[in-house]
Amino acid sequence: MRPLILISALLWAGCSASSDPRPPPTDRFVFPSGIAYLPPAPGNEASKGSLYVASSNFDKCFDTGVVFALDLDALGLPEVGAPVGENGVLQLDDLKTSPQSVAQIASFAGQMDVWAGEQPRLFVVTRSESNSLHAIDIQGKTLSCAQPGGGNYCLPGISLTGPVAGGKDDLPRAPAPIGVSVAASRQDNRPEVWVTHAEAADSPARSSTGFQTYVVRVPGDELSLTSESFFPLGSNGLSVGGAHATAIGSRYVFISGRSYAAGLAGTVSASFLLRLLDRTNPTRILETGLRDVYQSLEARDLAINAAGTRLYLVTRFPDSLLVVDVADPEADVPKLTVVDSVPLPDSASQVKVLSRRDANGQPLGDLVVVTCSASSITSGVVAFYDADLGQLAAQVDGIGLQPYGLAVDQRRQGQTDSARLYVTTFGDGRVAVLDVPDLVNPQGARLVAHLGRQQGRDAKQGTSTCQQQ
Structure with a gap:
């Protein structure tokens, strides 16, 4: 998703000089x-559930971004596996929103994750001026900010670049946060949020010297930050490097490395593809040396299977899916082995792992789903990698411009595992809905609907929505 790289150039850009x-x-x-x-909720399995979408306000045409809560039962989506009608893919313009089902956040939203505990809570990072983590509580179909004051205006959020207790010489800071993931802590069932960022922090600020990058751990219920919440990626002799995303295993947080912004030096190539952070001792960060095995400019998203024994890493230049076996995932030094490198369509972005069982309930190899832009001016692709075949088994084209975010509703229906996929299409302002009626046969995957109106685009600027009503 190329526009997401433009972290600084559009920070102050807008379509109007008016202060209205x-x-x-x-x-x-x-x-x-x-x-x-x-x-x-349990006992309501007939429901389609709820979907949450971050509207990033990327061209700064509006004052803020927005998080939407969509009641999927109200939108008129067909059942998974229903045949596509005579009129083709459904276009569902009406999102059925209400004032209670939206929350305002800062602009330039990155990834989002949800804590599905007793009190469900959304976490989304934004890269505008405050470089924030936003926490939003879910009460039925209502969204409310988790910070003091509540309501649906969640700015400024938790700043990742503001002063923190124990900080020194303008560090630690995490400018341009991009990745967020949440899981239960090892000690209890409380939410633990991990955040990555794509711009190095200099020390002193604005000096373009003394750079450091971090992975940030935030207690998802207390929402507090100190200097001890920031774990430097450039510690113990390791090189400083930008990070894109995390996948949380039982003992380790797996961290993908990407190119990053470093002051006057501009964009610096990624210094690693994969590192591990030990959750039992978060100051202990392990270099995997994956770049010595596989040459790629940078990595983007990554995901780990339910057993914690296989990792899937999306790389750029070349665009590939790296399949990595993880032996002894609880060991002090787990053994990682690259078992496959699968070419992907251009601009691969996000990845999810779906577990599968056959008709008798016996486990099968993973089915891996990847969103790919293909290019910024043509319609994107969702690709499916079948671990049993060791290759791409299916591809759905025509998703929409620049597919990026990916969410999955996976269910067991009788003797069949099925899934419904939701994909944000950044470039045309919609969510694509895909069905995979049988995960054993991903060749049956198909596009069934688009949610939301297609956004306008200024022919000269290429990305402006300022004139759209």
Whole structure:
């Protein structure tokens, strides 16, 4: 998703010099990015659940970004596996939103994740001026900010670049946060949030010297930050490097490395593809040396299977899916082995792992789903890698411009595992809905609907939505 690289150039860009209030639209998406799915409560399995979408306001046409809560039962989506009608893919313009089902956040949203505990909570990072982590509580179909004051205006959020207790010489800071993931802590069932960022922090600030990058751990219930929340990637002799995303295993947090911004030096190539952070001792960060085995400019998203024994890493230049076996995932030094490198369509972005069983309930190899832009001017692709075949088994084209975020509703229906996929199409302002009626046969995957109105685009600027009503 190439526009997400433009971290600094558009920070102050806007379509109008007017200071008049310009509230964001709450009936359509504007450059949607992060997305998350929350299944229905136990006992209500007939429900389609809820979908949460971050509207990133990427061209700064409006005052803020927005998080939407979509009631999937109200939208008119067909059942998974239903045949596509005579009129083809459904276009569902009306998002059925209400004032209670939206929350305002800062602009330039990145990834989003959801904590599905007793009190469900959304976490989304934003890269505008405050470089924030936003926490939003879910109460039925209502969203409310988790910070003091509540309501649906969640700015400024938890700044990742503001002063923190124990900080020194303008460090630690995590500018341009991009990745976020949440899981239960090892000690208890409380949410633990991990955040990555794509711009190095200099020390002193604005000096373009003394760079450091971090992975940030935030207690998802207390939402507090100190200097001890920041774990430097450039510690113990390791090189400083930008990080894109995390996958949380039982003992280790797996961290993908990407190119990053470093002051006057501009964009610096990634210094690693994969590192591990030990959750039992977060100051202990392991270099995997994966770049010595596989040459790639940078990595993007990554995901680990339910057993914690196989990791899937998306790389750029070349665009590939690296399949990595993880032996002894609880060991002090787990053994990682690259078992496959699968070419992907251009601009691969996000990845999810789906577990599968046959008709008798016996486990099968993973089915891996990857969003790919293909290019910034043509319609994107969702690709499916079948671990049993060791290759791409299916591909669905025509998703929409620049597919990015990916959320999954996976269910067992009788003797069949099926899934519904939700994909944000950043470039045309919608969410694509894909069905995979049988995960054993991903060749049956198909596009069934688009949610939201297609956004306008200024022919000269290429990304402006300022004139759209």
